[in-house]
Amino acid sequence: xxxxxxxxxxxxxxxxxxxxxxxxxxxxxxxxxxxxxxxxxxxxxxxxxxxxxxxxxxxxxxxxxxxxxxxxxxxxxxxxxxxxxxxxxxxxxxxxxxxxxxxxxxxxxxxxxxxxxxxxxxxxxxxxxxxxxxxxxxxxxxxx
Amino acid sequence: xxxxxxxxxxxxxxxxxxxxxxxxxxxxxxxxxxxxxxxxxxxxxxxxxxxxxxxxxxxxxxxxxxxxxxxxxxxxxxxxxxxxxxxxxxxxxxxxxxxxxxxxxxxxxxxxxxxxxxxxxxxxxxxxxxxxxxxxxxxxxxxx
DNA sequence: CGGTGTTATGTAATAATATGACATCAAGCA
DNA sequence: TGCTTGATGTCATATTATTACATAACACCG
Ligand SMILES: [Zn+2]
Ligand SMILES: [Zn+2]
Ligand SMILES: [Zn+2]
Ligand SMILES: [Zn+2]
Numbered sequence: 001x002x003x004x005x006x007x008x009x010x011x012x013x014x015x016x017x018x019x020x021x022x023x024x025x026x027x028x029x030x031x032x033x034x035x036x037x038x039x040x041x042x043x044x045x046x047x048x049x050x051x052x053x054x055x056x057x058x059x060x061x062x063x064x065x066x067x068x069x070x071x072x073x074x075x076x077x078x079x080x081x082x083x084x085x086x087x088x089x090x091x092x093x094x095x096x097x098x099x100x101x102x103x104x105x106x107x108x109x110x111x112x113x114x115x116x117x118x119x120x121x122x123x124x125x126x127x128x129x130x131x132x133x134x135x136x137x138x139x140x141x142x143x144x
Numbered sequence: 145x146x147x148x149x150x151x152x153x154x155x156x157x158x159x160x161x162x163x164x165x166x167x168x169x170x171x172x173x174x175x176x177x178x179x180x181x182x183x184x185x186x187x188x189x190x191x192x193x194x195x196x197x198x199x200x201x202x203x204x205x206x207x208x209x210x211x212x213x214x215x216x217x218x219x220x221x222x223x224x225x226x227x228x229x230x231x232x233x234x235x236x237x238x239x240x241x242x243x244x245x246x247x248x249x250x251x252x253x254x255x256x257x258x259x260x261x262x263x264x265x266x267x268x269x270x271x272x273x274x275x276x277x278x279x280x281x282x283x284x285x286x287x288x
Numbered sequence: 289c290g291g292t293g294t295t296a297t298g299t300a301a302t303a304a305t306a307t308g309a310c311a312t313c314a315a316g317c318a
Numbered sequence: 319t320g321c322t323t324g325a326t327g328t329c330a331t332a333t334t335a336t337t338a339c340a341t342a343a344c345a346c347c348g
Binding site: 289291292293294295296297298299300301302303304305306307308309310311312314315317318 | 319320321322323324325326327328329330331332333334335336337338339340341342343344345346347348
């Protein structure tokens with residue numbers, strides 16, 4: 001024990017709790033997809049998840065897209081818009097917006113809460129969802 | 145004369161000048177695609193542009209994707225990541241980042257410069273491109 | 289002028305991403 | 319039990335985007 005970061009099992013247990021809380025059902029399939037995302041630790045493509053789910057190729061696209069829809073709705077995962085990929089949420093957000101820093105060299109993603117909603121939102125505009133993604137090179141890769 | 149906003153022709157002329165400045169060539173094809181974007185005034189799908197370009201269906205996908213690549217590289221257009229769509233840039237950005245407010249009800253997009261780069265960027269992360277998109281309801285649609 | 293490299297475009301094929309529609313299944317409950 | 323509901327299975331298809339290679343246009347140099 002004594003991991004530097006929370007284990008996948010722990011995160012899955014938290015996801016269970018969160019879903020129970022919200023009256024959502026984290027079925028085995030959905031949980032398995034979340035597990036795959038957690039194990040990857042980064043953005044994963046839908047069809048790669050599909051392949052991981054059923055290496056024999058027997059799983060069909062709707063299977064994975066439905067699971068991903070559920071997970072993103074539940075706040076357990078994010079879609080990385082500019083990559084057409086999906087990743088486990090590392091934080092859990094209340095009203096805060098997720099902000100992603102994506103290294104184009106090594107593929108790692110750093111996620112954090114955006115510090116504040118834009119104060120310069122057009123008069124009367126009601127934001128329901130925001131996409132904040134920054135692409136570039138992480139500290140490691142900048143030095144190389 | 146006396147438009148409330150700059151005419152398409154004027155914008156195309158400015159695009160010409162900007163490209164000349166940067167040593168880029170705004171060919172007839174590229175200019176035509178920009179014109180289509182300007183005329184639309186909002187986000188347009190690649191295949192819709194393709195259809196508008198050659199209503200007989202004779203134009204192939206690479207034609208439009210190449211033109212869009214050029215326009216986005218040149219700073220004359222933006223890709224709206226979460227819509228898989230493209231729109232003419234209304235501002236021209238120097239170092240500033242474009243920030244889009246997209247009404248999910250009427251489809252209008254308000255574009256402005258993001259006021260500042262995030263000051264909470266992870267230590268050492270070098271941002272090369274940022275995606276800032278907000279989805280919701282514009283003032284008009286909020287009141288309806 | 290003719291050759292030659294470079295950039296842009298045409299064209300065919302295909303890859304990658306995502307959804308619609310309908311059948312089936314399983315759990316909860318009247 | 320039969321019924322309803324939510325979840326999953328399955329087939330088909332739509333949408334978005336790229337690869338690869340051929341051709342064209344054009345500038346530059348001999
Ligand atoms: Zn998150
Ligand atoms: Zn990196
Ligand atoms: Zn712009
Ligand atoms: Zn609106």
